[in-house]
Amino acid sequence: MREYLKFYIDGQWVEPSGTKTWDVIDPATEEPSGRIALGEAEDVDRAAKAARRAFKTYSQTSREERVALLERVLVEFEKRIPDLEAAVSEEMGAPMWVSRDAQVVLPHNHLKIAIENLKTYEFEEDRGLSLVRMVPVGVCGLITPWNWPASTVMTKVVPALAVGCTLILKPSEYSPYSAQILTEVMEAAQVPAGVFNLVYGDGPTVGAELSRHPLIDMVSITGSTRAGAEVARNAAESVKRVHQELGGKSPNIILESADIEGAVDRGVKGLMFNTGQSCSAPSRMIAPQSKMEQVISAARKAASEVTVGAPSEDAYTGPVVNGNQWNRIQELIQSGIDEGATLVAGGVGRPEGYEKGYYVKPTVFANVTPEMSVAKEEIFGPVLVIQSYVDTEDAIELANDSDYGLAAYVQGGSIDEVREVGSRIPAGQVYLNGSGLDLIDFTVPFGGHKRSGNGREWGDFAFEAFLEPISLVGYNPSPTSE
Structure with missing residues (x-):
């Protein structure tokens, strides 16, 4: 039996503010395989404040510093590949060959491609008199589903870290084991305190609070169309960016x-x-x-x-x-x-x-x-x-x-x-x-039209989801006419 009864906030494993727990059911046996703590609004608030403090310094890191950070994440990720394969299989019932050949291959590839993209990504562009600079959007709330539990976490976490954002992750309560391992990967890679935070919880409590919290600048969700619409409604009051990868009927x-x-x-x-x-x-x-x-x-x-x-x-x-x-x-x-x-x-x-x-x-x-x-x-x-x-x-x-x-x-x-x-x-x-x-091509954008969402992930398009443009008008003054 796995027991994950603490959250990762501000670089520390901390006790939750409440006492609610959730039994994770093995879909192959219908018996509990583990237990997690369920967060409350207070836990999201602690994580948001930690992420906001960390953003002040992390957003100013250089490209080279963030490349080095992701390379450390890659090293630690590769150490835990067998653990991730077993966790995904246990938590959502994937056959072991699917866990091995797809469920863990995808996040591994996304991580490697993000590192290469970060080395050459253009964060600034001259446009005549002006300079357009792409800057990190801020503190991000990330809500991930149960069906590709490791992959969807990494398709959001990695680009956010790459461009200088800080984040709070809420994985699905139905498949939390791989998120726990990935959090341990971030800790082992020495991601700075407050940059990566993990809060377990359900959608109506933790998910809704991530969507509403005034210190969170963006919420990214992969899930059902119903859940995506609910996130957008909750986010409307604070006018935060909502990034959605939702359902399909392909x-x-x-x-x-x-x-x-x-x-x-x-x-x-x-x-x-x-x-x-x-x-x-x-x-x-x-x-x-x-x-x-x-x-x-x-x-x-x-x-x-x-x-x-x-x-x-x-x-x-x-x-x-x-x-x-x-x-x-x-x-x-x-x-x-x-x-x-x-x-x-x-x-x-x-x-x-x-x-x-x-x-x-x-x-x-x-x-x-x-x-x-x-x-x-x-x-x-x-x-x-x-x-x-x-x-x-x-x-x-x-x-x-x-x-x-x-x-x-x-x-x-x-x-x-x-x-x-x-x-x-x-x-x-x-x-x-x-x-x-x-x-499969990991370099092209992934995301939907119509009710399948409005965001894009994968490749360099994933970076754009976590960036905002700033136009410095007059950055390049014209020569004084004679």
Whole structure:
């Protein structure tokens, strides 16, 4: 049993102001695997004051000092990679191969790329008479989710540190273990006191207070659209910057020119990866009506190859994160059946052989129409829906018939055709002839359009989220005319 009952504030592990605790449930067993303290508004206030004090000096550090700091973080991170892999698997049910090959690889790469970007990033630009200088936005409240617990922490913490901000981290109470280890990494790397602070807590208490607190200049959240909207409402009174990476219902257009069996296989397994718990997963397959019989057959075969098992087993998927998610997924699967979609694979209930654990049958629906709940709502589990189109214009219209715009996928035989279709989908990242991880590029911006959010992460775009421009007008005076 893990017990993390202190917060990291002002360079010290401190007792919380209250006595509330939270049992962290192992999704594979439904039994507690640990316990954390839950913070109150007073804990956020202590952390905000520490971060504000630290900002005065940390914001004035040189590029070279911050590069050296992140290089120390990298050294300490690499020492803890096995611990992080085990923690992610335990806290959110990821199969160990997913923890090893993706969940911890992503933050490791983001850290390395940030160091290289920081070495050359232009913080100043001459514009004739003026100089535009990019300065750190200030004290940042960072709210991270449970589905990529180490990666989402580092995609916010690292750029904030790189540009000179100080911060308070609130990880999800459902997956706090990797955040604890990353905090220990920051401590071992000798991040200056008050620059990095950790407060555990729930959204309505700690999350809301981070959004409201007058000493916090910016709040960055990765989470559901509902949570992002609530953060924005709480932040409005203090007019702080709100940076959001929210939900998705990403289309995956399979053009008639595609290798149908290969494209469908990639689409099914791309959705099922991480047990469907990725906001950019290709959850809506949009396939040609003329080839629907072949599409359904290929989808049924691909789903049958998606194995389910405990995180320690070599299965493709594990359990979903908690009971609330499991119940919601079951309700949506039932709604798909009730609303007339064709159940191609899976269905309600646990897979055969599982009486405990939040396991979900790998499920595929076909003949899904746009008004069905499974077509509109982000299910966030191993549930794929297949919609049919008549021609390419119809496919694009179906793809864009969504409140979300985080990611999209286009697969076809001609790269020119794929490029043309992909350019017409308003999404933050459009993957051409791939399912995501096989095409991942850590240097390009990640973030959404529409209700998927308004911020960008990854690469040098992540720096911009934590910077404000100052225009020094007249910095370069014109020569006196004779």
